Amino acid sequence: MIKNYIKSALRNLKRNYVFTGINTLGLSIALAASFIIILFVINELSYNNCHKNRKSVYRVLNYYNTFDRTLTGTPFVLASTLKEEFPQVEHAINTKSIQEFTILHKGENIVVNDAVSSSSEIFDIFTLPLINGTNTKTLLDDKNSICISRSLASKLFSRTDAIGKEITASINKEEHVLTVTAVFEDIPQNSTFRAECLINKSFTITYVNKLFETTNAETNWDHNSWHTWLRLIPGSNPSLIDSQFTMLERKHMGENPLFHYSLQNLSDVYLGSEKVMNNSIQGNWNSIKIFSAIALLIVLVAMINYIILSTAVSSGRSKEIGIRKTFGAKNNQIKYQLLTESIVLTIIVLPLAIAFMILGLPYAEELFQTNLPVIGANIIVYILFYFILTVLIGIISGLYTSVGLSKLTILNVLKGQNMTGKKKNFVRSALIIFQLVIFCFFVACALVIRGQYQYSLEKNPGFHNKNTLLIDIKNSENYTPFLNETQANTNVIMASGAYSGLPTYSFGAMMIPHHQDQEKKVEVEGMMIDFNFLQTMGIPLVDGRYFSTDYGSDVKNSCILNETAVKALGIKDPIGKKIGEQTIIGVVNDFYLHSFRSDIPPLKIQLTEKYLRQIAVYYKEGSAKDLIPQLEKSWKKIAPEQAFFYTTVEEIIEDMYSSEKSRFNTVTIFAFFTMLIASFGLFGLTLFIAQSRTKEIGIKKVLGCSDTIIIFSFLRMNILYVVIASVISIPITFYAMTEWLSDYSIRTEIHWWIFALSFLIAGIVVTATVFIHSYRVTRLDPVKSLRYE
Template identity: 30%
Template structure:
């Protein structure tokens, strides 16, 4: 029986080639998009799930507001973890990671290689994160100072294929330090927020320990089985009063935490589940670039809607062409065929179409993977799709899609009454279908929402790219790792500045882009810091050439200068700080920096005010910031003015090789680093654009099929109208107007939906564009025009047909 169903289904597909191609190709596009986005969504949701007991691991977050300045950090203080383990039995284990020196220079033979994402960790690292240890003992690997655990790929890079445990890893250029390899662990998977390849012993951290008010460590805790982390969080208030308040009293003039809160301040700690970090954490000093759960939801919905639109095309064409199958159904029923048998026949046709489309979709998906990886920032391969865990899904998907697409047509076609069919009383009812109209409207609602959203996303990205940032990001070359030059780093800077095409150069360890160095300190308008006048502020160390090199503007006072010996006790503030202090002219006024003792502060004189500049993402407001005079020499920035930038880079690299001792030359352009801050938005914009094009294409493909069928059904009517003198455009209007009405209705539904969605998305940005009315009009007109072109193409073809021929064939 099944064989017979499939044979008849195949014959019907061959008989109606045009409609079969439209159905199969439309479904294939929908399935391709669905497969690609499914890969993305599954990968995003899988982060850190490879770890045993991942559901019991949490990271401690710190949210602090002091003097109007807020800091929401993925960091905590160094004593936090050990104290929790000591005082609270709910904590099974903790580990601290120190990543301020995450970039290390590792010697390999006579040269040095740069390794990023290096950390120092407690000896408990492998207890909290039970990675698979290939060599050595993870429990004791980091017990002693000058020990290091490395990943399998790092071991192979530096020691070849032989054993690595017991060998020496040498780091540093000017002050080399040797570490004994005590463990080799399996490479951490791509789907992990913690991508570290080299873990040094925590006992090598050069730090003044014991300060609860200094937040510089990633602290993870593993709670015991059955502990509710939300209930455990409630104990942090007692923890603050017991440990943090006493140290705060020595730092600022404060009597109680209630007094601290009444002044509008707060200090809060929370636990972030390990499995939520990648998609739900967006704190300062994240370990890396995280994803966004909102984008996962958006991509999932869009992929599902694309698939639905493709299924809707199948439903529309199947029901629209029902008149052609009506007599077949009527004769079968007269001959005794039961309705269930007819339903199975039509479902077999739908499922066969779905599997044919799915086969094409697999080919498309495999071919498009490299391009999708570039857009989504992933590393999928064909083996990712065909791994055994996905096979049940791959086999069930076309079955489910075929059943979904064929469900309504099967029941609709099998419901015909034989007498009415054989007396040809059905044709009049096929011309109009409210259900079919609703499906077409749904297709264009989805298309219009995506088109409007794409316009607004690109408008916001264009705004970010061209807004006055308060500094110049274009043609700024950043050379990293310049501290490795030692005393030659000043020579290197001066030599590069002499090159043709280089306008200026500065030590630039601090830069106004993500993943650059950050530092903050507590300041006050008075010599005694208390809860009313104290505030936290970003504290950057720069030289006298930094401001002109980055194109910043001094609006009051002056820049740092070697001519002023007292500039070491001077400070330059931004406009936001001046506003917070309430000074019309702050130049010459004093600020007082905290030293760790409430009654002892260092006095700093304000010598200038720099115009506000965006030193973090535009999702955040510009906060208070000050410059201190000094040399942050681990990076350098050079303002260049040449069209031959690559030739200049080679020239700078040549100078580097003369002054360095085997160190690799690393550089990037500041505008590239700036763009990286908005990679997620750029990806969303690109994917939204692609999906918008595809949804409109599939919807128009369905329109093309429908108008082709309707033109066939109305051949005699068109012939009669032409004989009676109807013009070409009146016939085109006759065939097109109903579909264009549906697009108009879709616009009225889509416009408010798109406005709400995009207004919600823009709320994540402190600096954002307004949503203009013309974007909605432009999207509506463009979609209406495209739909009209699709419909009119076939309408004109039908209207141009010779009426004599159409009436004779009728």
């Protein structure tokens, strides 16, 4: 029976080749787009699945009570303490990334970006399969041991047989000779834990001691510089450990501890860390929801096309169904036959859709601004999802038509009462309008997102956002000589340094007592700068003065506030007032320290001599082409071993709003696909309607009806559809975009012309699509039209 259904389905698809061709093209585009999105979603949801013990592995999070913020940093001593005092903890480790790790190989310095310090127990926490190596229990016990990835081993030794080989490495500017004890498989891309090599944990203890000028980093509960990972004994209750943390904190940090610890399962690290600061690799549930919704809408448009075209050609199927019923066919047999036809069509489309997906992947990666790898471990999941989605589309698309046609009786067929009439036309009209609503929604959303993106780029943030370079200074010893060279350049108007230039992603805050109520604490962000930095960035004074070399006390005993800080702290006549040991010498105009997504924070600015990591260069307009090579030459003269790296303020701002640009591109592309697929349906529908009205059009032409009136008869209903769809899309778009814009402290407006433009675009596309075929119909010879059967 199934074999006959398939044969019959293939014959009917061949017979109705226009219907088949239009649906094949529309479905293949829709499936290709949805397949790319499914690839993205599956990859996002599969993070950390590569670690076999993920359900029992937890990261310790650190809630900073004073600032109401959750951090990933924890003290080094926490891991060993938890293992000693918590019987549920089977393994506990510290991990910390090495900031500066290079390997000297054949006279070249190879920079290793993902170098991690830890202990041998890391192999009990994360799944790191060994290619070559000894017992994992002792791999990192020796201070000079190192475990490297397959890729790094191939780069250094041209093979994975690297055990026992020595590596000369610079670790935080200190040279060490390390011995390879193991080579592990490259960690999959869908892992939040990344490492090209693993070294002994003692290196980071030495580094933190030197950084904070202490000797007790190994036992200090205040230095939150490490990540703590636990593996619990099977069957342990993690919530019980969470409740025990309070006693541990009081025992080791006093009755009023600054921090509160909690556990986060490894499976939740990627998609459950939106409110966790300093989390390097993380996803976003909103992106998954948005892209999934877009995929669903595109698939819906393709399914609607199938239904619309199926109802259009249903009149030609009624006689066939009547004959089959005359020979004894039952309703269910007719229904299954038509469903099989729909499923067969989608399965035929499947290879074409996959081919389109493969061709479109490079463009999709650029669009989403992320890699979309085909991960080997997910292959079966991809195939299942793609096949299930394809069959599901076939079933849903064919269900409406198959149920309607299978209910036709022989008597109704003989009377000509097939699937026509007001009910059929109403359903068809509603489906067309639904397609157009989706398109108008996409277009209007794209316009709003683009408007916010442009507004963010053009809005004055309160400092120089043009003609300004930011140059990285990795070694503080190079700061002063390079700054002097830069200031001497004739193309430079002014230059100065800071810990981080503007705008910045970095965050550092402190709690300062309110001036009127000492019991009340105000969170104030800190900014560390050099002399003349505020002038270089063009930040104007409101009151007082800038930092000056004429005042020796400015280095340690002076600070400048922004207007928001003065208001938040309740300070009247701030100049000369004290904040702790520092005197307020000036108040600057408010400026956006971060992006426009957040409000301007209360800000305390102070001088620093030690933490100057960037130099801001304000240069003469149009001189960048000459200036940059000159600065690079100066840099190589001062620091020949370090690469010259710079960026512009414009580039940083563009990067800050890259997600808006990505969303605009994404929504625009999918709006195009939506209208393209819908246009195929409208074109096919116009074709079938024109065929059914051939005699009518011939008679009208014989009676003197003009071509314009005939074309208008095709267009007027479709224009009405556009009007209705545009009106329906307005409140939906307005609500969605108002919600989206609420994340910005300053935002663009949703102008009326956005909806007018979306209506105009939809109207032009629909009119052009319908006009093409309706015009061809008017050119037919009336005599041939009257003879048409």
